[in-house]
Amino acid sequence: MAPLFGxxxxxxxxxxAATIFSLGLVRDGLYERALRHQPSYPLLETTEAQxxxxxxxxxxxxxxxxxxxxxxxxxxxxGDYFGILMDSIVTGFxxxxxxxxxxxxxxxxxxxTAILYGKPAGILLTLWVYIVxxxxxxxxxxxxxxxxxxxxxxxxxxxxDNKKLR
Numbered sequence: 334m335a336p337l338f339g340x341x342x343x344x345x346x347x348x349x350a351a352t353i354f355s356l357g358l359v360r361d362g363l364y365e366r367a368l369r370h371q372p373s374y375p376l377l378e379t380t381e382a383q384x385x386x387x388x389x390x391x392x393x394x395x396x397x398x399x400x401x402x403x404x405x406x407x408x409x410x411x412g413d414y415f416g417i418l419m420d421s422i423v424t425g426f427x428x429x430x431x432x433x434x435x436x437x438x439x440x441x442x443x444x445x446t447a448i449l450y451g452k453p454a455g456i457l458l459t460l461w462v463y464i465v466x467x468x469x470x471x472x473x474x475x476x477x478x479x480x481x482x483x484x485x486x487x488x489x490x491x492x493x494d495n496k497k498l499r
Contacts, residue, residue, distance in 0.1 A: 342415035343407065350410035364443065364458065373451035382448050389445030396438025399427045409435070413480050422481070432474075436466040 338345040376382065401409045403425060407417045427434035440463050447455025 342412075342417055346407050346410060346412045346415045346417055349415075350406050353410055364446070364455075367458070368447065368450045368452045368455045371452045371454040374453045375451075377448050377451035377453070382451070386445045386447075386449035389441045389448065391445075393438040393441030393443075393445060396427050396431065396434040396441065400434040400438070403428065413477055418481065418484055433466070433470055436470060440466060 338348065403423045404419070406412075407415075408419055408423070412418070422428075427438075431437045440459060443459040443462050444456065447453075447459055
């Protein structure tokens with residue numbers, strides 16, 4: 334995508350971020366619309382279920398928002414794919430709670446919404462989302478680890494060359 338933006342990685346990453354965010358809004362709208370037309374299940378409409386739903390939505394939003402805060406826009410929206418790397422791996426909250434707070438938070442929000450609407454179909458859709466996220470993570474985690482390992486090797490080699498020059 335960077336060549337589309339004249340090699341400006343930062344601009345390309347922000348364009349991707351806007352695209353992902355916009356498509357996420359469309360996805361959320363389609364999810365809500367799909368749930369609206371499904372039958373409800375009485376056990377999902379109890380006070381306890383509604384409390385659980387609000388708790389899941391709150392936890393989900395905390396995980397997503399705090400990870401975006403910790404990573405910034407380029408860290409959140411695949412900046413590493415454009416060569417925009419963090420100085421070091423973020424290990425504070427929410428990454429000290431889960432290794433994938435965006436995915437887990439989003440899954441919590443989907444599940445909470447399904448329960449809030451009392452829709453078993455939403456629970457099945459949430460399971461599908463979870464499976465897709467797990468597949469994505471299996472690729473994303475190894476790709477990201479490879480990018481940072483390469484950078485670390487290059488840094489180590491550069492430090493070794495600097496020591497030889499002294």
